[in-house]
Amino acid sequence: MFERFTDGARSAVNDAQKQARALNDHHIGPEHLLLALLDGDDATAHALRGAGLDLADLRARAVRHRHAAGDFLDPEALRVIGIDLDAVREATEGTFGAGALDVPAERLRRGPKGRPGRRANGHIPFDPRAKKSLEMSLRHALRLKQRHIATGHVLLGVLHDEHSAAARLAAEAGADLRALRATITRLLTAEAA
Template structure:
């Protein structure tokens, strides 16, 4: 499927990987694909996201705040029995040093001189979003997958942090409508 990706769509996926690495995530999720879409300046995607109040800095902050270890429901469940995850992190970092809870790459994913290798795997939801981008391209009878198809795929699968990033001023459904309208005008 990746051979059908345009140069810009490939850049989105590569930037998603860079964003995941910068945020110390062990996997690329749909939220990282959104960050990749915000990082690669392509139209009409950039215009639609900007007009909807979705900006890279705020999206990056949201992803960083949500972290990777536990969902909000998990944190709430632990909080209900008196466990404050932020206090636990602060205590561990005071004792063992900053970043002690940052994920290490799985064994075998270190490159030369102990550096992390370039590959970060996709989550099941990110894979689904990319598969849906192919379906979006096929439904539009396009012979390639571009950033616009990646956005449409992410919007179809948007949940959790990705949905939170995308629903700044309009719903995911409205973003889909705007993207389709822009593509229809361009056709």
């Protein structure tokens, strides 16, 4: 499938790994693809910025979502026993630095059953949601009767499921997903004409 990707789309997929690494994530999800697309300098990136998305804001939202989702600590369980996780996180990061409550890097390097896994600077795998987004990018290209997959197709794949973390992040940041999809579809069909 990657042979159909344009250079820009390949670059965005590769840059998703950099986005995941910058957030200390141990997988690449659709939100990392969205960040990589927004960090680009093509028509798709300009459309994302035109929809009101900002890279720093979206990164901060992604971090907050990860913590709120309870990836590492369960805020609701702690709240029940009278602990405000946000206050604890703020105090801890104030004393020990940003990300002090995140999973230590040594744990991320462990594979199944505690065996050594990837190195800190090694390959970060795509999670099933990101793989599905990339599959949907192909489907959008086919739907538009196009033989290549450009960054716009990748964005359509990332935003295909309105309940995905990436779509929720974009919507919460103020993007009108329906209008954004329409804009990207117009850009893709104009390029093909």
